[in-house]
Amino acid sequence: MIKGFGANNKSADELKKITSNEHFLEFLRELGRCDENAQRQKIEEMNEIIEEMEEEEFKSVFTKKWFDEMDELIKEEKLSMRNVIFLLKQIGHCYELKNMWNRCFEKSLLYQRFEKMIINENEKIEDKDERLLVDLCECYASLRSYFPKELISIIVPCLLKVALRKEESKEVQNEVEMTLLALCHIEKCVEMNKELHMNEIKEIIKYHQEHHNLTQLAYQYAWEFLINRLFCDTSLEDVVVNELHFAREAARELEELTRCVDWKRKKEERRKETKEELAMTRWLNLLYRNFCYRPLMNKEYSGIIRSIALLFRASRDNYSKFGYSCIVIFEAMANSRGVKIEDMLKGGAIDAFLEEMHRPTLNDKMVYNCLEFFMNVSQRLKEKKKDEMEEAKRKAFKKEISEKMEEVGSEEIIASFHKRLDFLNRNFCHGLLLNISDYFVNV
Template sequence: MQTTSGTERFNELFSELEDCDEDGQKLIIEEMNKIVYEMNEEEFKSVFTKELFNKMNKMIEDKKLSMGNVLLLLKRVGYCKVLKNMQIALRKEESEEARNEVEIAFLDLYSIGIGDLRQELYLNEIKEIIKYHQEHRNLSHLAYQFAWKFLINRSFYDENFEEVIVNDLHFARETAREIEELARNMDWMKEKEEERVNETKEEILLMEWLRKLEFFFRRCRMRNEEFAGLIESIVRVFRAAKDKHEVFSINAFMY
């Protein structure tokens, strides 16, 4: 397959890295990152091969490429991979395979460093995905939770996100709905913890919502009338779990 000028230029720049000092490498990688952002999926796969990563690893071992500059490049690769997978969600595909890919995309986005991630690379897309899900329920519980967790964590770096989270995307209303739906699918009737061999998926998701709520209440000041319904939902969950589920009872005490 004949490469495009963009991928050719990327490979040329990569070959120049080992002949530069660290500052020179940083400038080259900045140019490489601009090329990566413009790549389509086919070009992306043709460039980021096992062979490329092996070369990169050898350059690190030979001290010809600093780890800091490697991370500078790989962060952009991670962002672009996430953004390309998120277009699956924007196309509103509802197959099991599409759901899994969206979960992976949001997990990657939540896991990689977000402090220097530019807002325009993701915010509008995530808002559209969340709003579409609110109307059509096309995402899994896990994908939806990761989308919210990312936005809440991002509010740590930008207080303007609070307005988007609370009033535009209706965080309290949606969290209350998720908590109550997960709670309805849990078996509160097992009185002995020894009977429960493993936590269910619903239990794990519900606990993650409660942990993230604790962070939200400590970090964010903005509230609206929907928060009264959220508090009522939390209280109902803890009442249902009282004396039946030790973990949730402990968390009720912590609140």
Template sequence: MQKTTETDNTKKFSKLFSELDHCTDVKQKQIIEEMNGIIDEMDKEEFTSAFTKGFFHETDKMIKDKQLSLENVILMLKHMGYCKEMKKIWNNDFQRCSLSKRIEKMIVDENKKKKGKNEKLLADLCESYLFLNSRFSKELLAIIVRCLLKATLKKEENEETQKEVEIALLALSNIGVFNTVQKEQYLNEIREIIKNHQKYLNLTQLAYQSAWEFFIDRFFKDRNLEDVIENELHFVREVTGRLEELVVCIDWKREKDERGKKDKEVQILTRWLDTIDYFLLSCKLWNEEYIKLVSCLVKTYLSANDKFMEISEKCIFPLRNAAKNRTVKTDDLLKGGSIGLFLEELMQSTMNYGMTNQSLTFCLSISERLKEKTDDEMEEAKRKELKRKVLEMMEEEGYEDVIISFHKIFDFLHRNFWIDISLNISDYFVHL
């Protein structure tokens, strides 16, 4: 049945695309809106099958031959890009095609205009380009970021404006961590966008998440941003609150076949977890709100477990990074429930290799922390007490026996997963 659905979606889309030739502009728009509805239903395999280099080349040819209006192409590309971003689909065919070059030139040309510049067209072109590319020149990125940040600072609070702002911020969030944006090009604007929402709640959930994702991706390469992120904009507190809201909103008890395509809340939650992951990989400033964040990640994991495995697995990564980074204290991890969670996970006979690897990495980090002595008598006393509590939990869960049982696959995990784990079994054990 699934195979038939995939074939039907792709065939319907291709058939409608072939009908765009020699249509009136109004009819084209109707067909594209129908095509956009099919894009909503596509899974990753269908999406990749439909949007090939050949498809983009044909679209470009139709623009060149004046068979397809630019306005209608943008209507299709923006919706395609929105779905690609929300479904986290990797497709790099666009950035290597003639249509990408055409839009890139149009952005540069429109931006150069001193008089008669069409700000709406420029924003549409920038969004289409950002959604469908992953690598950008610094010069083009400077134009795009300036244009879209300007678009997000609109003060109107009607639904149409909110949607425009959401799309602009979602597109900006696609500028990944390996693309460099100069601080002066975005810092004041993104700070204002986030502060305004914290004060007036003027953004949609997705727009607010996208603003933070764009900002945290910049933080990945510029650690000097942490003071603004933590002490001024209070990222940890904010993201904990958003997770708590989403965990309550999602109906975790529904069966998979009742859910159909992902709810928007599930997609937004997944995006927040990715953003938290990048943050905990890079952060250096500690604050007491980490306990609540850890607790919230554990709660999300337990809520999603079994039926939403993708979310459960995404909760594991930031918790593992928190243990490796050490900005989050061992006591925070214990009180937040993550140590207990990982110990329980190691007991599961149904664990997959990926989850096993993450759990072992977490436990190895905790073991290393608890072995580190300090010359400060009070801190050393705290460390010993903490170690006692953790060891009691480990003994209760039969931790050492489980680690011994996993030892035979250490080398396999070490060779097949990106994160290194120690092959020395004694590194995982802690004794008083």
């Protein structure tokens, strides 16, 4: 039983059903009538409920009014800042882990209070409370995505200093994980000088590569923060590709995570994602964004393609979400000049699509993905190379892919989709060509 929420005690199942903003406003008002220790207990109960919320519940509960009410309780000294931070960290943590978008905090009076407190605490020369400053920065960073430059110059160094801690105790690992999570919430469109982060984030990643001191999630967050900076600063490409070996590390992490997940668990047994599943989801999202929006030239792509193909085969029967994510990444690769057809062939992306097309559960969306994939592969293989060796390679790859398709009868399957092209274009992205031969790799 979870106690202390509202006038009557309710079971955990009953509390999970409470989605009304009024219930949570009442919860805040109850906090204002308790001493600090009782507040802490109630907030722990609240955090359990928050962790189980879906996106629509978050939107209905954490409104501008809710954050303004919390600000009023702070102003009236009815709610301690220690407990405010404890609650906001959990809200921000769930925002980011569940990939939710909510701008209510940054429209609230509480946001203005936090902004002023961060600036004031940072400007103190004497009696600066470093722990408070870190907590304020973490809450602020995890609850919004766009930052004024003045705040960026305070928040990023402050949080990276915490993330540089190298002790391997569980407490420190959890703190570093939460700090890196707050940092990777900073949107890729936010510009910042390399001097604010480059040396620190490189040290965090390199140290983990040698000593494995971070959790799997923390390591993913560190990479996500760095890759997000790449979208505004292309000069980081050499560091990402050649110094820190992004593709190699992503491949190794995905393979390790694939081994950790019990892929035979029934749907009803996996109501909540494990940390390994969360890390895997975030790696896949990051890879998709990379191949779609900022493809890097990288000689190590065949390894990452192999790891995605391995995950695809492990997950497609019982964890269709992951299987579909793999297919979408391969589709983005086929459209990216940063990924060679040679790597896609060696890594198993071609085989993954050929296998998928023969599955009896193929739906319209997957048909569209398969057709777009082979259309892009076919178009790229039609482009003749000026260099004789590269041209010889192109012809060899065309022959190999054509033989693979012929061996499993894929051209007949693709031809059977011809009458559906108009329908698929109308219902998806209008990107398919109407000539069915554009999907064949003809030698």
